[in-house]
Amino acid sequence: MLEMKCLLIITLVVFVTVVISDTGKPLFLPQLPVLEFDFAVKDSIGGWKENAYFYKTPKACSALKMFFGRAWTPIMDGLGIYNATCPIPVGFYKGPGINTAVFELTNFPKTFFYGTYRFSAHFTKQKIVYGCFMAIVEVKRPWETD
Secondary structure, eight states: OEETTSOEEEEEEEEEOOEEOTTSOEEOGGGOOEEEEEEEEEOTTSOEEEEEEEEEESOHHHHHHHHHGGGHHHHHHHTTOTTOOSSOOSSOOOOOOOOGGGGGGSSSOSEEOSEEEEEEEEEEETTEEEEEEEEEEEEOOTTOOO
16 A cells, blocks of 8 residues: 555546537536546556446536545646636636645545556536546556656
């Protein structure tokens, strides 16, 4: 087991789609009621074991705010969403980036086994995916640097 004080290598891929609904309003995080995320863990032969951790909630923005905890404001500021509240207003956001040390303030689990994890989150409405986020996280011992 590992406390979060060790080296984390994070690769991020983010896709967000803004879709105009039949009412002419964009569907974005405020109107996307379902957030699903899961962790897959890389096994010893290089394949992914899906659903090592899994979570699904009907309130996407509120759930993110709960999981980010005290890190909500620094993470949102790093994404360019200043003074963020739920729901997040529709808009174009360009952020300066996030200091990864802020993740120690989140309400996510702080203890993981060493290894490589694939975190993915999906924002859906009526089983249609409107946005997703994926990160590959390597949890290594401090002396295992490449």
